[in-house]
Amino acid sequence: MCKAVFDLPELQRQEEELSAMTGDPSFWKDQGHAKEINRKLSDISYKISTINDFHKRLASIKESLDFLKEEMDADIFADADSSLISLHKDFDAFEKEIFYAGKYDNCNAIVEFHPGAGGTEAHDWASMLLRMYERYAEKHGFKYKVVDILEGEEAGISSATLEISGKMAYGNLRGENGVHRLVRISPFDAGGSRHTSFASVSVMPEITDDNTVNINPSDLRIDTYHSSGAGGQNVNKTESAVRITHLPTGIVVSCQIERDQLANKEFCMEMLRSKLFQLEEKKRQEEMDKISGVKKDIS
Incomplete structure (x- = not known):
């Protein structure tokens, strides 16, 4: 889990910054912006409260373990063991809740592939990425279909769009946005030279609600x-x-x-x-x- 999620001082800094914004006299002039700030503030405050609770529970367990070092007590040991199991369970649930906290995480995902620099090698790399994400979908129980594809002139693809559907499809894939690089001995180079190729992967939630985005x-x-x-x-x-x-x-x-x-x-x-x-x-x-x-x- 990334440090930004459980870095308490950073969360407290963000809470203070957002709280200051809500005190601005012009804060409610933009209702949409104000609601978004309040939503973020509420989310951060919840994280801080939960993390503080984890710290308190962990400190209590540590006190029990310190006592047991001096004197063994079956009841205290049982309570500490039960508390530790409960804390571990709650922490795992919180970790998953934070990871899939995005508003659209439960949407299907639309994944686009485009080759970058590298010519035929890049086109082939883009097609390899397409197959990799198809295999990923199969392995994790998602359904998928290629909704649009343009083949490359010599090999690979010039572009492709993949729909991946299933529970938390977008939540699992949203971190894949970006440019992916491949370095290899190119099978398309008779001289056997090493080539560096690039291909971009763009992941979007599939928005099916007409009210979410108005289109004229x-x-x-x-x-x-x-x-x-x-x-x-x-x-x-x-x-x-x-x-x-x-x-x-x-x-x-x-x-x-x-x-x-x-x-x-x-x-x-x-x-x-x-x-x-x-x-x-x-x-x-x-x-x-x-x-x-x-x-x-x-x-």
């Missing part, structure tokens, strides 16, 4: 085309694949895995909601960081 239909351009994916001969005969462009942001999503155009369109809308949600969350976090920075400068 007039902001969308919807294109249909012949699918190149799985699904039999019928897929390639009809324009079942769908591509949606969100004109204000330039975000493009596509899906071609289903035989039915409507089903592909519905999943495209879910992906678009997820991407717009991610964009708004990024903006909100940047604004929070900016406000926190201003507070630190003032203090």
